[in-house]
Structures are given as structure tokens and as C-alpha cells.
Amino acid sequence: MKKKLIIASLFLLTPFLKAQLTITPNGGNKKAMVGERIGLTDVAIHYDRPGLKGREGKILGTLIPYGFADLGFGTSKAAPWRAGANENTIIELSNDIKVDGKPLPAGKYGLFIAVGKEESIIIFSKNNAAWGSFFYDDKEDALRVTVK
Incomplete structure (x- = not known):
């Protein structure tokens, strides 16, 4: 009877243990999604909302470097901003x-921005599963567009 009780307890706890093990760090940032149908096309953007946390006026150019930067981790030595906090913006x-x-096929893309003082480069990457831009590779770009 004791053995059956232990097995039943483990069985009941398994979903909760799995949930705890699959949570990625979020740094206190909230996950968000915005979507809209534009004409016949559904557009959805999934992102982590960056928190200012007392850093007003210190985000662009400081916390988010201008252009492409070596983030000191991962394989990318020239990474753009991941257009959000934590995980890739999709x-x-x-x-x-x-x-x-310029044409962009239907699909799911990692959204990056090489932020500039006057112009920025919006990047749609075929790699939508990376965590941040630490492993960004320009060979995976589906499209780049320069905007003011």
C-alpha cells in the first residue's frame, strides 16, 4: 500500500515538477503579445516587455548599444538588439x-533591430528560436530594412 501511495504521489506531482523545470529566467519582465489582421494577413508579435527599472534616458546607446555589438557571450561578435527583453521577439x-x-514570405521570424541615432535596421531572421541575440548570424537574415 505504501509503495502504491508513493507512486501515485509522484504521478500527481510530475506536471508541477515539469512546469518548474521548463521556466526560463525573465528578469521580472512581462511577456506580451500583440496581434492584428491587416487585410487578409494575421500579424502577431510575441515579446518580453523591457522594464525601465530607474534607467530612464539610459536605454538607447547604453543598455541597448547602437548598431551591432559584441555582447561578450555566445558566438555572435556583431549582434543587434533583440527588440525586447530576454527571449527573442518573434x-x-x-x-x-x-x-x-521587399518581399517577406509567410512564417515565423526572430525580430531584431540594429538601433542607430538617425536610422535603424529592422532585421527579420529565419532563426526564431534563439534566446536573445547572443547567437545572431546575419546568414540567417530573411530581410533587412532601414528605417528612420
Whole structure:
């Protein structure tokens, strides 16, 4: 009877243990999603909301470096900002679209921004599963668009 009770207890606790082991660090940032249907295309963006945490006026150029930077971790020596906090920001498109007149096929993309003082580069990466931009590789870019 004791053995059956232990087995039943482990069976009941398994979902909770798994949930605890699969949680990624979030640094206190909240997960967010925004989506909209534009014409016939569903667009969804999943991101972690960065918290200012008393760093007002110190984000762009300091916490988020301008252009491409060596973040000191991972394989990328020239990484853009991951357009959010923690995990990659993901944009998902239900149909093929054009961005600034350039084609972008339907799919799921990692969204990065090489922030500049006057212009920034929006990057749609085929790698949408990376954690942050530590392993960013420009060979995986599906599209780059320069914006003001």
C-alpha cells in the first residue's frame, strides 16, 4: 500500500515538477503579445516587455548599444538588439507580405533591430528560436530594412 501511495504521489506531482523545470529566467519582465489582421494577413508579435527599472534616458546607446555589438557571450561578435527583453521577439505572418517594397514570405521570424541615432535596421531572421541575440548570424537574415 505504501509503495502504491508513493507512486501515485509522484504521478500527481510530475506536471508541477515539469512546469518548474521548463521556466526560463525573465528578469521580472512581462511577456506580451500583440496581434492584428491587416487585410487578409494575421500579424502577431510575441515579446518580453523591457522594464525601465530607474534607467530612464539610459536605454538607447547604453543598455541597448547602437548598431551591432559584441555582447561578450555566445558566438555572435556583431549582434543587434533583440527588440525586447530576454527571449527573442518573434513576428509571425500568415501570408506573404512586402516590407518597404521587399518581399517577406509567410512564417515565423526572430525580430531584431540594429538601433542607430538617425536610422535603424529592422532585421527579420529565419532563426526564431534563439534566446536573445547572443547567437545572431546575419546568414540567417530573411530581410533587412532601414528605417528612420
